[in-house]
Amino acid sequence: MPFRNRKIFILYCSPAGSTRHVSAVLEKELKNRNADVLCADICKEKESGNLLQQIRQAAEQGILFIASPVYVNRPLPQIMKFIEQLPEKTGAAVPIVTWGCVSSGIALYDMGKALKEKNIPLLGAAKVGAQHSMMWRSENPLGKGRPGPEDDKMLRGLTDALAEKLQKSPLAEIPLSALAYQPPERHAEMEKLSLAAAKSHMPERKTDENLCTQCGICAEECPVAAITLSPWPVFADHCICCFNCVRICPETAILSDMSPLEERIRSRAALLDEKPRTQLFL
Ligand SMILES: Cc1cc2nc3c(=O)[nH]c(=O)nc-3n(C[C@H](O)[C@H](O)[C@H](O)COP(=O)(O)O)c2cc1C
């Protein structure tokens, strides 16, 4: 019973659903093993302070799976902010990223480094190939159909391996260097990139006031509460460019032309050709 007396937290952000899928696979697998699991979307969860309190209470018995999509080669800022607030006594952590088959960048490394700075041991990690969330309009999006059954199987393998690790003492950590898998010059280049720096190149969003019915769905579904209706949607600066609002508006009233960016994304994916798509670090 490797998970007995442990409190497992699976915390994630998932604007387009892939990271939620990965988290749900892990949740199911761990619950099958009778683990005590709390799974939550920390972007949506209003009471992230409450989650931190529970992690603090679990102390060394707490094992934190923390999962982020890769945005411009890095984890979501919300995930990094959450890691910064973690208590130092957390038992162990497993950072996970989903990525749209362009590059997983240095997102796992960023998360691993921030966890290590908190003195939280890294029990393992995973990167999971996913459909690119900017390409929902495309017939042939990068990462089409992923995460799929093969990825799910690997995730189940992750829980098997972690269960085995937890039976042994001392805990077999992975070194941070295992997550520095990009070639050094590319790693250095990616350290200069971020969502904040790339925002000005992202496709603009404009509301067609003739189509918008002011139903408020976009505001409800925005993962970072960046939309207010005044009376039409107004986008705040802390928008993370997930394009959820464009995707889900029932009237297709939020207009955004993704095609020029899509070409750039495809040529970068061809250039980088990062493989494997899904990989466990154990
Ligand atoms: C603004 C933005 C930036 C992205 N940047 C990258 C990237 O640098 N590399 C990549 O492979 N995928 C990138 N993606 C794709 C997402 O990482 C991928 O689709 C991820 O699985 C989305 O997770 P979610 O479905 O949980 O939201 C980006 C998506 C968006 C919206």
Ligand code: SF4
């Ligand atoms: S979801 Fe679409 S129709 Fe509804 S308020 Fe937002 S933009 Fe308008």
Ligand code: SF4
């Ligand atoms: S305003 Fe739209 S694009 Fe920006 S974070 Fe919210 S849902 Fe995503």
